[in-house]
Amino acid sequence: xxxxxxxxxxxxxxxxxxxxxxxxxxxxxxxxxxxxxxxxxxxxxxxxxxxxxxxxxxxxxxxxxxxxxxxxxxxxxxxxxxxxxxxxxxxxxxxxxxxxxxxxxxxxxxxxxxxxxxxxxxxxxxxxxxxxxxxxxxxxxxxxxxxxxxxxxxxxxxxxxxxxxxxxxxxxxxxxxxxxxxxxxxxxxxxxxxxxxxxxxxxxxxxxxxxxxxxxxxxxxxxxxxxxxxxxxxxxxxxxxxxxxxxxxxxxxxxxxxxxxxxxxxxxxxxxxxxxxxxxxxxxxxxxxxxxxxxxxxxxxxxxxxxxxxxxxx
Ligand code: HEC
Ligand code: HEC
Numbered sequence: 001x002x003x004x005x006x007x008x009x010x011x012x013x014x015x016x017x018x019x020x021x022x023x024x025x026x027x028x029x030x031x032x033x034x035x036x037x038x039x040x041x042x043x044x045x046x047x048x049x050x051x052x053x054x055x056x057x058x059x060x061x062x063x064x065x066x067x068x069x070x071x072x073x074x075x076x077x078x079x080x081x082x083x084x085x086x087x088x089x090x091x092x093x094x095x096x097x098x099x100x101x102x103x104x105x106x107x108x109x110x111x112x113x114x115x116x117x118x119x120x121x122x123x124x125x126x127x128x129x130x131x132x133x134x135x136x137x138x139x140x141x142x143x144x145x146x147x148x149x150x151x152x153x154x155x156x157x158x159x160x161x162x163x164x165x166x167x168x169x170x171x172x173x174x175x176x177x178x179x180x181x182x183x184x185x186x187x188x189x190x191x192x193x194x195x196x197x198x199x200x201x202x203x204x205x206x207x208x209x210x211x212x213x214x215x216x217x218x219x220x221x222x223x224x225x226x227x228x229x230x231x232x233x234x235x236x237x238x239x240x241x242x243x244x245x246x247x248x249x250x251x252x253x254x255x256x257x258x259x260x261x262x263x264x265x266x267x268x269x270x271x272x273x274x275x276x277x278x279x280x281x282x283x284x285x286x287x288x289x290x291x292x293x294x295x296x297x298x299x300x301x302x303x304x305x306x307x308x309x310x311x312x313x314x
Pocket of ligand 2: 188
């Protein structure tokens with residue numbers, strides 16, 4: 001522990017004794033294990049004043065764990081970023097995909113912490129088991145990369161409703177979810193269709209009153225779509241791919257409401273009922289979550305997945 005203050009004195013001594021060129025080297029040594037004094041003043045970020053000691057701790061945490069992918073300057077071009085898909089987020093852009101808030105709004109600290117703690121499944125973004133103090137500090141430090149946090153404040157989390165189905169009614173939920181998916185929501189315009197045209201037509205008639213005469217070619221495959229992050233995203237095939245934020249119904253319900261900011265994935269909050277009833281839409285959103293979670297179980301079982309697709313072609 002004694003090392004920490006003595007290393008700090010070294011960098012300060014270098015500064016005062018005029019060894020300007022050695023300073024960079026001193027800084028690199030410092031990044032190893034101890035708190036730098038990069039920030040001398042508090043900063044206002046996301047509508048709150050953040051102390052310099054928090055920012056310094058955040059900087060050290062970032063340089064230890066995050067810089068390899070997200071880059072020294074937060075530009076997403078760290079040494080380990082090359083060739084990864086998806087590429088690490090460029091924090092200079094000040095845009096985030098996964099949050100509890102409305103489209104285009106800034107995420108809350110809780111949203112960012114959740115992503116860091118849980119990781120994004122199937123991507124190089126792993127879950128980070130760091131102390132609460134470091135977690136908070138690194139979240140605040142990340143905000144120094146983009147001007148959006150200087151004046152901007154986090155958005156308001158969308159309303160969440162409790163699961164109206166529960167495990168004992170999951171089959172009912174899955175059946176309704178399948179209808180919503182292929183009916184009113186038309187999720188298969190980007191994700192795969194998991195039903196033949198005749199059933200899609202029925203689902204549409206039942207949930208919207210409109211017939212569907214045809215669907216896109218190769219509707220059993222996803223379509224690669226643009227995003228505002230400088231690269232494209234493939235909508236997951238739920239029977240095969242990871243769901244980044246989690247495959248259980250609750251996680252899926254949560255990601256459906258706000259959608260995925262900056263990608264083609266729409267925000268579905270309140271839009272899943274033909275009558276415009278918020279209550280119905282919530283019930284349907286939960287049903288969809290059960291259905292997508294059910295589809296995701298085939299991910300572990302190639303044989304069952306094959307049988308599932310064969311049963312669709314009947
Ligand atoms: C091995 C590479 C790697 C490391 C190390 C890494 N990340 Fe990431 N991170 C990623 C990738 C890749 C994504 C983008 C995933 C995507 O777009 O689906 C990402 C995305 C993010 C996002 C954006 C989530 C969103 O909603 O858009 C945050 C915040 C984040 N990382 C924070 C961190 C923090 C904090 C650390 C260090 C504690 C860290 N990351 C370390 C690879 C990494
Ligand atoms: C206009 C295109 C489009 C439509 C329509 C669409 N999605 Fe998506 N969806 C996407 C894209 C693109 C992604 C991948 C984004 C990413 O990887 O970050 C995605 C990702 C997802 C995810 C994964 C979330 C995660 O945590 O990784 C789920 C779940 C999802 N969509 C469900 C649905 C459901 C259910 C519907 C219909 C109600 C739907 N989507 C309609 C484009 C779409």
